[in-house]
Amino acid sequence: MTKAKDIMHPGAQWITRDETLSRAAQVMEMLDVGALPVSDENSRLCGIVTDRDIVVKCLARGRDPAKVTAGELCEGTPRWIDADADVQEVLNEMERHRIRRLPVVENKRLVGMISEADVVRQLPDDQVAEFTSAIYSSPTST
Template sequence: MAQKVNEVMTPVPVAVSPDTSLVEIGVLMRQHGIGDVLVVHEGRLRGLVTDRDIVVRAVAAHRDMSGTTVADICSTNMITVAPDEDAEAAVRLMRRHAVRRVPVVDGDRPIGMVSIGDLAVQRDERSALADISAEPPNT
């Protein structure tokens, strides 16, 4: 039987309000060992910011990290997946849209995050990507 997204996702993703500074986002990413944070307003998913977004849209653009908010640089045109969809649906979405992670939503409320690493572990726990994904983050 095919696994569902809610069986492979990381539940309770880290989320912040749109007015959170990029410095605060960086601190959260370091504390949690993650490379993505959801942007949520009134419980609804409004955006996604990744470590790459911070580098490309803020650092490389010489933006003030303390004065720039996550709303200024986050992606708002997101691909999402429902928790009861097959995990293979998430794989297809990632391939089609060339993304490494997809927010899991119940309606427009975020409940998890599914990453390429989560799916690698689900598909073949002995793969190199699964091994790397299982390792603790570099700090």
């Protein structure tokens, strides 16, 4: 059985909610990633900030990334998955919430991230097709 830890990109790092977006961008560049989990003062996941967030929610609105914090951009309930979760649980979580990146946690510690690229690289074509269809399809009314 394939688990989250089998398909994740290991060694993920997070930044605190008090870090500026300038610092977030520097860490993203250093790690060659497009998203960083954000932690609160208790070292708990409180959100994710992406390179797109920095551009659209900060720069495009004329805000200063040296003054805006990562915590100001975190929205909604953060999603994560346990490292021992079955890959189907990973796909279900990403599909249900239409998210493209999912932090992986083990013993309450961030151990990795799963992105669309990880899913595509690691899973069979039929699972990839179902996943991309769910993520990229228009939301339906219920």
